[in-house]
Amino acid sequence: MREELDPLIRFSSRVENYVKYRPHYPPAVLDILRDECGLTPDWQVADIGSGTGFLTELFLRNGNQTFGVEPNGPMREAAELLLKDYPNFTSVDGTAENTGLPDSCVEMTSAGQAFHWFDRARAKKEFTRILKPRGCIVLVWNERRAGTPFLDAYEQLLRKFAPQYGKVDHRRMDDQVLGEFFSPEGFQARSCENAQTFDFAGVKGRLLSSSYTPEAGQPGHEPMIAELALIFEQHQRDGKVTCEYDTSVYFGRLQA
Numbered sequence: 001m002r003e004e005l006d007p008l009i010r011f012s013s014r015v016e017n018y019v020k021y022r023p024h025y026p027p028a029v030l031d032i033l034r035d036e037c038g039l040t041p042d043w044q045v046a047d048i049g050s051g052t053g054f055l056t057e058l059f060l061r062n063g064n065q066t067f068g069v070e071p072n073g074p075m076r077e078a079a080e081l082l083l084k085d086y087p088n089f090t091s092v093d094g095t096a097e098n099t100g101l102p103d104s105c106v107e108m109t110s111a112g113q114a115f116h117w118f119d120r121a122r123a124k125k126e127f128t129r130i131l132k133p134r135g136c137i138v139l140v141w142n143e144r145r146a147g148t149p150f151l152d153a154y155e156q157l158l159r160k161f162a163p164q165y166g167k168v169d170h171r172r173m174d175d176q177v178l179g180e181f182f183s184p185e186g187f188q189a190r191s192c193e194n195a196q197t198f199d200f201a202g203v204k205g206r207l208l209s210s211s212y213t214p215e216a217g218q219p220g221h222e223p224m225i226a227e228l229a230l231i232f233e234q235h236q237r238d239g240k241v242t243c244e245y246d247t248s249v250y251f252g253r254l255q256a
Helices: 012-021 028-037 054-061 073-082 120-130 149-161 175-182 200-208 221-235
Strands: 044-048 065-069 089-092 106-112 131-144 187-198 241-253
Touching: 012 073, 012 200, 028 054, 028 131, 028 187, 028 241, 044 054, 044 120, 054 065, 054 106, 073 089, 106 120, 120 131, 120 175, 131 149, 149 221, 149 241, 175 187, 175 241, 187 200, 200 221, 200 241
Parallel strands: 044 065, 044 106, 065 089, 106 131
Antiparallel strands: 131 241, 187 241
16 A cells, blocks of 8 residues: 555644544434444443544443554554543554454444545454444444535635545445445444534644645645635634534444
């Protein structure tokens, strides 16, 4: 795999912006999982590709013993700092394809904003190995909501200045891809609302938290930031813009 597309390292220089400016996950995700999957605080959870720990923290707050499995060192260290006061948190240096966890050790595996980086066939085999019988798989994404003037302009900026965007956009994970992963049991989907409000520094940090955008010193960075400033000025109200999301939750069970 070429270095610029390697998910194990591509976020290493983005951690500070990721922690500050990426959206967290709303508590309504837990409501969905309680109602639809039977989630209780007694369940053990393996959060795969846990990054800086946003989804992991949601489960920790629910009382779940949670393993944050993350191969990227700087992101894993950020999660360890964020979650250091949770006694039910265990940080694991592992991948979706090789978690290092024991057989049949968790009731649920989850992945927040990460599944599109996995080798799906190998990850499915690994998830099946570490899940207890009839365990649950949960995949979560914060998806920018189309149709608002600011976010439509933001989308066009990404397509203009980030050539890798189309290659790594998680929206490539359509019903066919998910259906193949969850086969033969199938999956269900629910969604809930989420949002962030930013000043210009915040929306700039949100942009630069994405692994596919050019960083300072790279070709296209300065004109990208200049265009972002124009977009912000056109759409800001009282110095702020709002990023609206649909938090999509896909869930099902795997069998060996």
